[in-house]
Amino acid sequence: MDLRTAHDRARDVFDRAAHRVTDWTAPTPCADWSTRDLVNHLVSEQLWVPHLVGGETVEQVGDRYDGDLLGADPLDAWTAASAVSRLAWDGVPDELPVHLSHATVPAREYRWQMTLDLAVHGWDLATATGHDPGIGDDLAQALHAEFADQVADWVEAGIFAPPVPVPDAAGPLARLVALLGRDPGWRPSR
Numbered sequence: 183m184d185l186r187t188a189h190d191r192a193r194d195v196f197d198r199a200a201h202r203v204t205d206w207t208a209p210t211p212c213a214d215w216s217t218r219d220l221v222n223h224l225v226s227e228q229l230w231v232p233h234l235v236g237g238e239t240v241e242q243v244g245d246r247y248d249g250d251l252l253g254a255d256p257l258d259a260w261t262a263a264s265a266v267s268r269l270a271w272d273g274v275p276d277e278l279p280v281h282l283s284h285a286t287v288p289a290r291e292y293r294w295q296m297t298l299d300l301a302v303h304g305w306d307l308a309t310a311t312g313h314d315p316g317i318g319d320d321l322a323q324a325l326h327a328e329f330a331d332q333v334a335d336w337v338e339a340g341i342f343a344p345p346v347p348v349p350d351a352a353g354p355l356a357r358l359v360a361l362l363g364r365d366p367g368w369r370p371s372r
Contacts, residue, residue: 183324185290189271189297191321193264195304196224200260202311210310211359211368212303213343217310218256220303225251225259227299228267235274235289239281267296298325302362305355310370315355322354326361333361 206218215223226247233243252259276290301317302325308315336342343363348356356366
């Protein structure tokens with residue numbers, strides 16, 4: 183799958199999920215994060231994009247996107263941050279150096295990471311609200327193929343929980359979320 187298409191689809195997954203939240207304190211499959219915490223995390227990530235693709239370092243951005251970025255209207259905060267990020271990505275060449283906290287990487291790698299985060303947290307949010315995330319097998323397969331070899335390092339760094347075992351017959355989406363330490367069968371408690 184083309185990276186730009188994957189990124190746009192993953193952003194749409196998260197956007198649809200965010201628009202379905204009615205309880206901003208509800209738990210999510212992402213341990214220790216409520217729906218509000220999860221959206222705040224993605225708002226922060228989207229606001230970082232213009233700085234990082236613009237050549238700034240993590241140190242230059244500093245802590246300006248720490249804390250609560252949602253205010254009284256979480257959905258409005260998400261919509262604005264998503265628009266800022268989308269605009270910043272326009273025309274960014276794949277090989278542009280981007281200074282992340284762990285290394286300087288090509289923009290292509292950073293964009294894939296952002297795509298994964300949007301998709302998996304879109305799944306978290308949609309699952310928390312009892313909706314189908316609409317990720318689709320092709321996006322799930324593309325993300326799994328792109329990141330399967332990196333997960334062990336992320337688990338060791340504490341970024342994701344260890345992979346969850348799934349049956350051999352599990353579909354692409356279940357394999358992806360399980361790879362990232364989520365129980366594909368997680369449901370909100372009622």
